[in-house]
Amino acid sequence: MGLLHIYCGDGKGKTTASLGLALRASGAGMNVCFLQLMKGGETSELAPLKALPNIKVIRCDRHYPFFKNMTEADKNDITACHNSLLEEAFGGGFDMVIVDEFNAAYKYGLMDRERAQKLIFNGLENAEVVLTGRDPDEIFIEKADYVSEIKCIKHPYEKGVTARKGIEF
Numbered sequence: 001m002g003l004l005h006i007y008c009g010d011g012k013g014k015t016t017a018s019l020g021l022a023l024r025a026s027g028a029g030m031n032v033c034f035l036q037l038m039k040g041g042e043t044s045e046l047a048p049l050k051a052l053p054n055i056k057v058i059r060c061d062r063h064y065p066f067f068k069n070m071t072e073a074d075k076n077d078i079t080a081c082h083n084s085l086l087e088e089a090f091g092g093g094f095d096m097v098i099v100d101e102f103n104a105a106y107k108y109g110l111m112d113r114e115r116a117q118k119l120i121f122n123g124l125e126n127a128e129v130v131l132t133g134r135d136p137d138e139i140f141i142e143k144a145d146y147v148s149e150i151k152c153i154k155h156p157y158e159k160g161v162t163a164r165k166g167i168e169f
Contacts, residue, residue: 002096002128003145004120006136008103011150012168014132018098019045021130026052030095033058037082038101038110038133040064043169056092058085067108075110082111090119096128103133103140 005021007014022032032055040063049057060081064074082105089097099120105111121143123129131140141147163169 002124002126004124004140004143005128005130005146005148006103006140006144007130007132007148007150008134008136009148009150009152010134011152012155013150014134015045015100017148017150018100018130018132019049022049022055022096022098023052025096025128026054030054031093032056032096032098033089033092033094034098034100035059035085035089036100037085037105038064038067038078041169044166056094058088060085067104067110078105079110079112083115086111086116086119090123090127094127096130097123098130099132101133102131103136105133106137107135 005018007017019034022034025032034049034055034057036057036059040060046057049055060078062077064070064078070078086099089099102116106113106116117139120129120131120140136144136147157163
């Protein structure tokens with residue numbers, strides 16, 4: 001039986017924390033699925049993750065704009081992609097399933113919410129499940145075993161420093 005982990009909050013480091021857990025699980029011989037929702041562009045963690053034999057990375061095959069800039073066609077496409085990837089992640093016999101940016105995709109309705117709840121809660125019978133992103137829904141907070149809130153105290157973006165490769169992406 002697995003436990004439910006949530007990394008949330010407005011601070012930098014939610015994905016980074018889940019990556020650390022993936023690395024630890026991999027080192028312990030666990031099979032890990034690292035599912036990225038809402039992200040399609042190249043990020044620096046992908047190459048080393050894909051090099052580890054017991055971590056499978058799955059994500060949509062194209063980059064979508066931020067939610068506020070999505071067309072209805074974008075929303076329909078990304079929703080179909082997310083639904084398919086969630087089925088793959090929870091149907092693959094993994095010891096750990098990390099769903100990066102789950103909370104945003106769930107909040108914006110970019111998945112079948114009812115099906116996602118069933119997959120996650122049933123998935124806990126066989127795997128550790130990790131959800132990241134801001135503003136998790138209360139149903140997941142209530143069921144979670146670990147909830148870690150990462151709070152932004154200070155960020156270089158406030159001084160005009162844009163995202164840097166290897167640090168933010």
